[in-house]
Amino acid sequence: MAEKKEILLSIQNLSFSFDTQRGVVNAVRDISLDIRKGETLTLVGESGCGKSVTAHAINQLNPMPPGKVDHGKIMFRGTDLLTLKRHEIEKLRGTQISMIFQEPMTALNPVFTVGTQIADVFMTHQHMTKQEAMERTIDLFKLVKIPAPERRVNSYPHQLSGGMRQRAMIAMALASPEPGLMIADEPTTALDVTIQAQILDLLNDLKHKIEMSILLITHDMGVVAEMADRVVVMYAGRKVEEADVFSIFETPRHPYTLGLLNSLPSNTKYKNARRLEAITGTVPDMRTIGAGCPFENRCAYASQKCGQEFPAETVLSESHSVWCHNYHMVKEG
Amino acid sequence: MPVGASTIIEVRDLKKYFTIKTEGVSEEKSLLKAVDGVSLDVYEGEILGVVGESGCGKSTLGKTIMRLHDKTDGQVLYRGKDLFAKDPSAMKDMTLKMQMIFQDPYSSLNPRKKVSKIIGQPLDIHKIGTPEERLERVAQLMEEVGLNPKFRTRYPHQFSGGQRQRIGIARALALNPEFIVCDEAVSALDVSVQAQILNLLLDLQEKYGFTYLFIAHDLAVVEFIATRILVMYLGRIVEIADKHELVGNHVHPYTQALFEAFPATSPKGREMKKRIVMGDVPSPINPPQGCHFHPRCPYAVDKCRRAYPPLKEVSPGHSAACWVVQKDI
Numbered sequence: 001m002a003e004k005k006e007i008l009l010s011i012q013n014l015s016f017s018f019d020t021q022r023g024v025v026n027a028v029r030d031i032s033l034d035i036r037k038g039e040t041l042t043l044v045g046e047s048g049c050g051k052s053v054t055a056h057a058i059n060q061l062n063p064m065p066p067g068k069v070d071h072g073k074i075m076f077r078g079t080d081l082l083t084l085k086r087h088e089i090e091k092l093r094g095t096q097i098s099m100i101f102q103e104p105m106t107a108l109n110p111v112f113t114v115g116t117q118i119a120d121v122f123m124t125h126q127h128m129t130k131q132e133a134m135e136r137t138i139d140l141f142k143l144v145k146i147p148a149p150e151r152r153v154n155s156y157p158h159q160l161s162g163g164m165r166q167r168a169m170i171a172m173a174l175a176s177p178e179p180g181l182m183i184a185d186e187p188t189t190a191l192d193v194t195i196q197a198q199i200l201d202l203l204n205d206l207k208h209k210i211e212m213s214i215l216l217i218t219h220d221m222g223v224v225a226e227m228a229d230r231v232v233v234m235y236a237g238r239k240v241e242e243a244d245v246f247s248i249f250e251t252p253r254h255p256y257t258l259g260l261l262n263s264l265p266s267n268t269k270y271k272n273a274r275r276l277e278a279i280t281g282t283v284p285d286m287r288t289i290g291a292g293c294p295f296e297n298r299c300a301y302a303s304q305k306c307g308q309e310f311p312a313e314t315v316l317s318e319s320h321s322v323w324c325h326n327y328h329m330v331k332e333g
Numbered sequence: 334m335p336v337g338a339s340t341i342i343e344v345r346d347l348k349k350y351f352t353i354k355t356e357g358v359s360e361e362k363s364l365l366k367a368v369d370g371v372s373l374d375v376y377e378g379e380i381l382g383v384v385g386e387s388g389c390g391k392s393t394l395g396k397t398i399m400r401l402h403d404k405t406d407g408q409v410l411y412r413g414k415d416l417f418a419k420d421p422s423a424m425k426d427m428t429l430k431m432q433m434i435f436q437d438p439y440s441s442l443n444p445r446k447k448v449s450k451i452i453g454q455p456l457d458i459h460k461i462g463t464p465e466e467r468l469e470r471v472a473q474l475m476e477e478v479g480l481n482p483k484f485r486t487r488y489p490h491q492f493s494g495g496q497r498q499r500i501g502i503a504r505a506l507a508l509n510p511e512f513i514v515c516d517e518a519v520s521a522l523d524v525s526v527q528a529q530i531l532n533l534l535l536d537l538q539e540k541y542g543f544t545y546l547f548i549a550h551d552l553a554v555v556e557f558i559a560t561r562i563l564v565m566y567l568g569r570i571v572e573i574a575d576k577h578e579l580v581g582n583h584v585h586p587y588t589q590a591l592f593e594a595f596p597a598t599s600p601k602g603r604e605m606k607k608r609i610v611m612g613d614v615p616s617p618i619n620p621p622q623g624c625h626f627h628p629r630c631p632y633a634v635d636k637c638r639r640a641y642p643p644l645k646e647v648s649p650g651h652s653a654a655c656w657v658v659q660k661d662i
Contacts, residue, residue, distance in 0.1 A: 046523035046524065046525060046526075047494075047523050147612075161613045161614075163613055164613065192386035192387055192550070192614065193386065193550070193552070193591065193594045193595055193596075194386065194590055194591065194594040194614070195613065195614075196594065196596070197593070197594035197595075197596075200596075219523065219524065220596065221524070222553075222595070222596025222597065222598065223596055224600075225596060225597045225598060225599055225600045225603065226596050226597055226600075226603055228600070245600045246600055246601070249599045249600055249601075250599075259525060260524060260525065262528075263524045263525045263527065263528035264524060264528075264553065264598065265528070265531065265553045265554050265556065265557030265558070266553035266556070266557075266595075266598045267598060268598060268599075270557060274535060275532050275535060276528040276531055276532055276557070277528075278525065278528035278529040278531075278532055279525040279528070279529075280529070282493050282495060282496070282526070283493075
């Protein structure tokens with residue numbers, strides 16, 4: 001493994017809840033993670049595991065109320081982002097922390113051309129003239145490989161294909177003097193597989209070209225395999241395993257991570273099989289979750305202790321930790 | 334073709350065109366050729382997977398075979414009988430044996446009906462059994478798909494996505510069908526739930542000898558479940574073969590691109606992976622002249638720009654529509 005780089009963003013013991021009409025949902029419980037300069041960290045898990053809430057807490061995109069930070073800090077370049085006022089975080093969003101979403105059509109304004117919307121970022125945050133801003137926008141379109149950029153800046157979002165819209169969103173995310181962190185929330189989930197492959201290639205290229213860090217949120221282990229340096233696996237609001245991408249795929253130690261990998265029909269172990277090794281049962285109700293491990297009711301390795309207390313971190317190696325009482329029973333494959 | 338298997342569905346040069354208004358103020362209409370001359374046989378007991386990207390016509394194909402859409406041209410035969418025959422009572426008899434499972438377990442279940450009503454509705458419509466017998470059948474169907482029959486008085490919103498998909502499957506089983514179209518039946522589900530539903534579909538198929546037309550955009554899912562696979566692109570079949578042949582020896586450049594684009598199953602060797610440079614899928618409204626794939630195809634020659642290649646056998650049971658592969662250039 002390469003030498004450890006400087007930490008860019010550090011989430012420390014974050015707990016986040018939503019006070020809904022039907023009870024309090026503890027969406028994120030005691031999550032800590034570090035993102036280092038120039039690395040891609042992926043947050044992976046299924047619907048409702050808290051991966052998006054964790055990422056959206058960074059630039060305060062969770063609706064508050066009903067959302068509420070119960071505990072924790074998010075340190076970025078020396079400041080705790082959770083203490084920032086609205087206008088302060090807005091400034092940061094345009095300059096140092098950018099975001100791309102699953103559906104670029106809903107993230108772009110339909111009544112302005114894509115060029116205008118990106119040029120706006122330069123004009124607002126870097127006080128450029130309109131002409132300078134447009135020139136920089138065309139440069140960015142070249143960087144994200146949009147063909148005929150001079151013409152495309154004058155297109156409205158609906159005139160672009162899904163893949164092109166996502167490229168335009170990425171260009172907007174790069175419209176900053178010092179792109180530090182890009183949060184990519186399921187950036188290819190709405191795209192066809194041949195387009196997905198191109199967007200993932202582009203993100204990897206950009207990461208190397210401009211040394212930015214990417215926090216990638218995905219439910220797709222295939223995307224994890226293509227993109228991640230490090231992986232955090234979440235289940236029902238908890239971090240259950242964290243490791244470099246190779247350890248996650250080769251020696252998973254949490255029963256849920258193993259179950260997730262075994263659920264993939266593309267897993268090479270199913271070359272001639274006619275059944276998948278599925279995880280039984282369903283995700284627990286987040287309103288009534290107790291103090292124990294939330295995976296306990298679906299886990300083949302569960303013991304009495306698992307229902308009572310959430311396990312402490314077990315450090316398996318410098319780059320691999322697991323939160324499981326019975327991790328030693330989990331064998332890979 | 335599997336030895337001794339009979340043909341259950343025959344599709345002959347099926348076309349389904351939609352008329353749509355084009356952008357702008359003019360009243361001009363254009364044709365979207367969603368399915369444009371598809372012929373195929375579905376053999377009894379097989380799982381025929383249909384893959385392709387959005388807009389390739391795979392769902393329209395499934396729905397037109399089920400007669401949820403009217404055809405524009407061509408034929409669909411169920412055991413030799415024309416599905417688009419005019420007589421509605423004959424139609425009703427045939428639909429008994431053909432069912433469909435939909436993608437979205439939220440919009441495909443009536444939110445105002447109890448589960449017992451939803452699953453029992455096919456029995457009501459076809460007036461099968463007494464009310465007591467129907468209730469008993471519903472309980473049995475729920476058990477069959479892994480739902481607790483005591484939940485039969487609940488409404489769809491009280492179930493998770495995976496459980497709702499089980500309800501949709503139970504409804505499809507109610508009339509003892511022979512042929513089931515699964516239209517993106519697991520696409521909306523989380524991967525751990527998707528695995529459960531795939532296993533259930535396979536269990537049922539083994540137990541009852543169903544024939545599935547399994548439509549999905551996810552190559553990995555189709556590769557796992559199907560026994561034969563066909564690949565569609567902009568309304569037409571570009572390649573079709575037995576699963577192992579298609580996975581191991583696909584020849585059409587589009588099939589190759591699909592396999593290459595599919596995300597790796599492990600991070601090992603990802604730096605070595607071939608890059609995809611092939612642009613966007615063209616609009617199905619005005620598809621490119623000649624072979625629809627030629628603007629994205631690295632092997633395209635002059636002929637590809639002029640004429641659409643026929644689907645021709647390249648080895649027994651394996652056909653592809655490509656001039657270059659057919660060495661006819």
